[in-house]
Amino acid sequence: MRIGVDIGGTKTAAIAVADDGSFGEPLRRATGFGAREVLDSAEASVRALAARAGLDVSAFTSIGVGIPGAVDNANGIVSHAVNLGVSELALGRELGERIGVPVRVENDVKAAALGAHRLTTDTLATASLEADRPALDRPTADGVGAASGNPVGGSMAYLNLGTGLAAGIVQQGVLLRGATGTAGEIGHLPIDPAGVLCGCGQVGCLETVASGSAITRMWPSRAEYPALELFELAAAGDARALAVQRTFFEGVAAGVRTLVLTVDVDRVVIGGGLSALGDPLLRGVRGVLADWSSSSPFLASLALSERVRLIPIGFPAAAFGAALVGVK
Amino acid sequence: MRIGVDIGGTKTAAIAVADDGSFGEPLRRATGFGAREVLDSAEASVRALAARAGLDVSAFTSIGVGIPGAVDNANGIVSHAVNLGVSELALGRELGERIGVPVRVENDVKAAALGAHRLTTDTLATASLEADRPALDRPTADGVGAASGNPVGGSMAYLNLGTGLAAGIVQQGVLLRGATGTAGEIGHLPIDPAGVLCGCGQVGCLETVASGSAITRMWPSRAEYPALELFELAAAGDARALAVQRTFFEGVAAGVRTLVLTVDVDRVVIGGGLSALGDPLLRGVRGVLADWSSSSPFLASLALSERVRLIPIGFPAAAFGAALVGVK
Incomplete structure (x- = not known):
């Protein structure tokens, strides 16, 4: 133990x-x-x-x-x-x-x-999860990792949506640290020169639209959970909430695209505090990826939407x- | 043989x-x-x-x-x-x-x-190069790969500036192919929503500013080598040429940043047809990275400029x- x-x-x-x-x-x-x-x-x-x-x-x-x-x-x-x-x-x-x-x-x-990698390549770990909740949105045994025939589960990125945004990359069961421990720091890749100043000193970083701090900035609120309020109002059709939510979804989707076009992971597992937003988050990100793919045969060929999963709520x-x- | x-x-x-x-x-x-x-x-x-x-x-x-x-x-x-x-x-x-x-x-x-990786980790390959030209801008034995103590040369990205833009990534001597052969396709990562339409169907891709086709579009010319003309006029102080050249440099620098913040390679070797632009190209890209680092302690800590090299001109x-x- x-x-x-x-x-x-x-x-x-x-x-x-x-x-x-x-x-x-x-x-x-x-x-x-x-x-x-x-x-x-x-x-x-x-x-x-x-x-x-x-x-x-x-x-x-x-x-x-x-x-x-x-x-x-x-x-x-x-x-x-x-x-x-x-x-x-x-x-x-x-x-x-x-x-x-x-x-x-x-x-x-x-x-x-590492935890998400083990979860998505090993059904044993899922035994401890609630029985009425699937380990991931599709069963592990049928997942991309398993389908690739790689006994250690191919490659995976864990996209952490917390206060900030960062990813952890696991290749053939091994954590990618890189030359200086910077591997996966995609939150500080700028995606928009017209974006806002990031705490890192750059402008328009992914983290400025796809993180908890980004939602707090884009959706000022006294609610205990601003992200939850944002999603509830968006679900109710509030136009301003829908616009902010779309920007957030696009940022997360850009993170997925970045991980696939650089490392070509076979799956991107979304985790972190914001992953508790659950299905609406996953559907929103997949929706953006589908929209992008409809105007880009290149992106469509990468099947980005199918690579995205959500970590089960409550999985430590x-x-x-x-x-x-x-x-x- | x-x-x-x-x-x-x-x-x-x-x-x-x-x-x-x-x-x-x-x-x-x-x-x-x-x-x-x-x-x-x-x-x-x-x-x-x-x-x-x-x-x-x-x-x-x-x-x-x-x-x-x-x-x-x-x-x-x-x-x-x-x-x-x-x-x-x-x-x-x-x-x-x-x-x-x-x-x-x-x-x-x-x-x-693979060729660039061997060149930058193995002095034998450099024996065939012209004696009066250093294999890379600093001797291999003193390079980051050698300094890291990794016998197979750590990790490296080869950033190919040809008609298009793409990278090849080598980790611990092994080529990274990824789940679907898409690893290193960073040319189709968008960096500007206000950019131009890319051939891939997306908008503002890296390739639309940092490639031979990008220079042809940004610098319409009847010269046999538009990029060479652009660089010559920029060197002579032409304001329009300097502006286009800066956009190009920024795109290449963004490619370097992308490779370090995702895979954290210890070196990025620039190659492809445009690498024949030589020192002005290397200096320009390093200049942009230095500018960015001056306003971002985070970027400065990554020593991006020191990770960039140029493949020797003529190395096949x-x-x-x-x-x-x-x-x-």
Whole structure:
């Protein structure tokens, strides 16, 4: 059994993952702010999870942690995790010393990509999901990965729609990190010179239209979940909501197109907080891709719409994937 | 010894490549138009090359062919090679039967990517280049690939600036084909909704600003080489030429950025016909990347400018790479 920990901006989630890929109910605690506090809440989550299972933490083979920011995977060091108040933290070493179990650290989106990859190539992992909800919008065994005959599931991109936008790419079962850990940072590819200034200093980045922060900007609202309000009003036919929603859908669709025209992944799994928007999100993105394909035989030949999936709502992709980091 | 053949729209080039990566002077012949004629000129090139070396064709271990269009690498079939008048041709089987030596077929840009990768990770190949011209703008042994300590040269993208724009990606020495052979087709990623209609049916594709056809459109001219005229007038300070040239540079720079933010290659080698523009091209692209970096700390951290190289003028990347296709 391994432990996977997903350290998010507000919550830290921990799960136990068995060797066969099945996993238990996530245990969630508030995330502390600052390096010491993040470490404390991670340790507390791991100990609480072990206690709930009636086990000593030493019973677990390894701990994998997914965390936002720049991660030096080889040395377990996270830096620039701005939302957590962490400028630099030797998370792997420090947590490992506290718990006495080897700790591996990965960027949260990359960890989630590993989790989504395992989910879409391995039916075992789906056994833990609610029985009345399909693992993905079509059964894994019939998916593109399985159909390609590749035993490790071909290639996949996990497109994370959170506060920002980023992707994790898995090729032949292996996470693509690239020369400097920048692989999949498609949120900062500009798509419109007439767009708005991005926090990265460029103009018209994908993230400025296809992310939670983009929706907050494009749809100012006092609602608890502006994206949900936007989708509800769009569903009710509100013209302004429909226009903003269309811009958002086009941005996500552009992200899918980017991933296929560069890496040619056989599937793009949409995850992150906004993936909870569910079917309307998937239908909207597929609608844009279908529109584009109707005027471009080239795009039509790529069957982009068929490559897009949605991660099941509630699937703890980052915690599950974190448990798999470094596991052969 | 192997033979590499590069079938271009007007010329077919063939070279002999020794096991140590050294190669002889390319032999060039006109390319026929139509499936039968393309096959005839490829066969004639191979036979002429062998005759020049005083050898029987059976003395060669294999023949690799790079050709534009969609290539089914596993079966040696090329299709949609519009400029060659070939809708479909079992080039591997037919040429193999004619010559009596195993023939492998690859898309020309992908073949050139393999050639550029070998060139930038292996000093042997550079031995055949003119002694007074550095293999790349900095010595291979000091390059990013070598510095990364990866014995097979890390990851590289070959950015082909020909009539169109496309890239070939090599990861850990292996050509990335992707799920459907679409990997590296970045020429059809739109970067400007206010751009012009692309031949692919989309609007504002990279190819509409960063390719030979883009220059022909943006700089209408009766000169034999419009791009050369454009660069000469820009060098002389012509305002209109400078503006068009800037748009072109920005498009190429956007291509570099796309390759780094998706695959995070450690180097981007610019090749294709327009790479003959030489240093002014490299300086121009690097200048744009430096400008962008000055307003984006994020981009600056990626050191994009340092990742860009230019293929040496006259290096037969596609023919050389074609000879390497399928060779372990």
